[in-house]
Amino acid sequence: MSDPCGKLCVMATAWIDRTRDEDDAWFEVPAGPKLAAIIEETEIERLNGSQQISFLKACERMTSWAQAFSATSMAAALNTYQADAGTNGPGIDSRADDWAETEIAAALHVSPRTAAHRINTAVIITEHHRQIRTALCQGHITYSQATVIAEAIATIDRENPHTAYDIGYDLLEAVLPTAGNYPPARLRERTRHLLDRIAPEAATTRRKKTLRERTQCNLWNDTDALATLAITGMTIDIHALHQHLTAHAETLRDADITLTEEASGQHPGNQSVDGSEQIHGQPTNRTLGQWRVAAALHLAGIAPLGMAPSPTDSHTPSGKRDTPKLDIRIIIDLPTALSLANHPAHLPGYGPLDPDLARHLAASGTWTRWITDPITGHLLDDGNRRLPTAGLARYIHARDHRCDAPGCSRTRTLDIDHVPTYATNPHTAARTLSLACITHNRQRENAGWTTPESHTWTTQLGRTYTTIPYQPLPQPDPPPPEPDPPPF
Numbered sequence: 001m002s003d004p005c006g007k008l009c010v011m012a013t014a015w016i017d018r019t020r021d022e023d024d025a026w027f028e029v030p031a032g033p034k035l036a037a038i039i040e041e042t043e044i045e046r047l048n049g050s051q052q053i054s055f056l057k058a059c060e061r062m063t064s065w066a067q068a069f070s071a072t073s074m075a076a077a078l079n080t081y082q083a084d085a086g087t088n089g090p091g092i093d094s095r096a097d098d099w100a101e102t103e104i105a106a107a108l109h110v111s112p113r114t115a116a117h118r119i120n121t122a123v124i125i126t127e128h129h130r131q132i133r134t135a136l137c138q139g140h141i142t143y144s145q146a147t148v149i150a151e152a153i154a155t156i157d158r159e160n161p162h163t164a165y166d167i168g169y170d171l172l173e174a175v176l177p178t179a180g181n182y183p184p185a186r187l188r189e190r191t192r193h194l195l196d197r198i199a200p201e202a203a204t205t206r207r208k209k210t211l212r213e214r215t216q217c218n219l220w221n222d223t224d225a226l227a228t229l230a231i232t233g234m235t236i237d238i239h240a241l242h243q244h245l246t247a248h249a250e251t252l253r254d255a256d257i258t259l260t261e262e263a264s265g266q267h268p269g270n271q272s273v274d275g276s277e278q279i280h281g282q283p284t285n286r287t288l289g290q291w292r293v294a295a296a297l298h299l300a301g302i303a304p305l306g307m308a309p310s311p312t313d314s315h316t317p318s319g320k321r322d323t324p325k326l327d328i329r330i331i332i333d334l335p336t337a338l339s340l341a342n343h344p345a346h347l348p349g350y351g352p353l354d355p356d357l358a359r360h361l362a363a364s365g366t367w368t369r370w371i372t373d374p375i376t377g378h379l380l381d382d383g384n385r386r387l388p389t390a391g392l393a394r395y396i397h398a399r400d401h402r403c404d405a406p407g408c409s410r411t412r413t414l415d416i417d418h419v420p421t422y423a424t425n426p427h428t429a430a431r432t433l434s435l436a437c438i439t440h441n442r443q444r445e446n447a448g449w450t451t452p453e454s455h456t457w458t459t460q461l462g463r464t465y466t467t468i469p470y471q472p473l474p475q476p477d478p479p480p481p482e483p484d485p486p487p488f
């Protein structure tokens with residue numbers, strides 16, 4: 001493997017702080033109100049360097065202590081949801097955990113996935129293996145270290161349902177006493193080694209399962225009209241693929257340089273084969289990363305937008321995309337579409353687009369465009385579709401993009417949701433419609449959640465959230481009002 005240091009970078013596996021800080025007021029004071037009072041009274045600017053570090057560690061001890069209570073509270077909220085399951089009607093029992101996740105995600109402003117992970121960790125730490133909570137409260141381990149241990153316990157629970165408690169107990173006996181000496185990544189390694197030693201038969205099964213679960217190809221959107229495609233697989237396969245892409249990228253780049261040199265000798269001012277303008281005799285100024293992406297697209301038979309990857313390529317002529325037809329929509333405001341303004345546009349599911357590219361795409365017959373009023377953001381033109389109801393539905397999907405429930409980020413299988421309900425307000429218009437995933441639309445009442453008005457959600461536990469709808473074309477805040485002139 002490549003080594004950024006140019007030599008082997010070796011990080012110690014674990015370490016112990018041997019400094020004695022007996023003179024510090026917070027030395028060996030257990031986390032709790034007394035330590036909190038000492039922390040609050042301490043004048044940090046009067047501490048010397050060593051004391052500042054010692055004080056930092058005392059603060060972290062308090063943080064771990066508070067996080068133990070946070071975990072207990074999270075597990076308690078889950079228990080409340082599970083205890084109430086079924087009291088609001090059928091269909092909620094198996095989903096109590098999901099609703100608890102949504103509640104926690106909404107309260108803490110995290111994704112449901114993060115909430116689920118934190119709840120699982122909390123339950124393991126505070127209920128299944130309370131010795132982890134004790135170590136946390138005593139400041140022997142941090143919450144990150146506790147999370148690593150809880151993840152290992154969760155793995156045991158999945159793989160060895162009948163002997164999980166015993167294996168977990170043995171693992172904690174081996175790991176917990178010294179866990180505080182390890183950074184989380186090293187602790188994860190150590191925990192895994194010890195687990196393989198304690199339950200060797202499960203190790204092989206786990207590796208096969210991990211390969212099956214984690215071999216995947218994921219797509220997500222970045223800013224500036226970029227998206228990322230990430231492939232995770234067997235190390236050896238992925239390295240081979242990367243080498244192949246690099247070699248192909250270098251071939252494309254070398255061919256580009258050669259062709260540029262020829263072109264500059266024979267036809268001054270010529271355009272490059274990829275449609276981009278070139279300076280005489282200068283190769284296209286692309287990074288190797290860009291060439292690698294071009295190589296990947298080229299191998300798939302796709303010409304990168306606005307440029308052909310290979311000078312010698314005959315089946316992907318310059319400027320044409322040899323791709324399957326995609327129904328791609330774009331939201332653009334009227335002045336920008338008419339080139340009278342340069343507001344950013346939006347590609348639903350992809351993110352913001354710069355106005356130049358947006359106009360270029362909106363002008364193309366193969367794209368569906370929505371043109372909106374620049375002030376209200378309301379729909380002015382429903383593209384080239386005939387049926388207004390279907391058009392309105394498509395517009396709502398593009399406008400709102402994801403489930404309106406707080407803490408839910410689902411962007412697929414979404415219902416068009418009448419808020420308030422259609423029975424109380426039988427009016428179908430953009431302003432009375434929003435999106436909700438199947439769970440949050442159809443199971444809402446059973447779960448004891450309500451939406452009394454637009455973008456307002458009241459949870460089973462009686463908490464109310466106002467959601468701020470997704471803004472495909474966000475408007476800048478209005479300027480602050482002019483201050484009153486001075487009275488003289």
Ligand SMILES: [Zn+2]
Nearest residue numbers: 403408437440
């Ligand atoms: Zn939802």
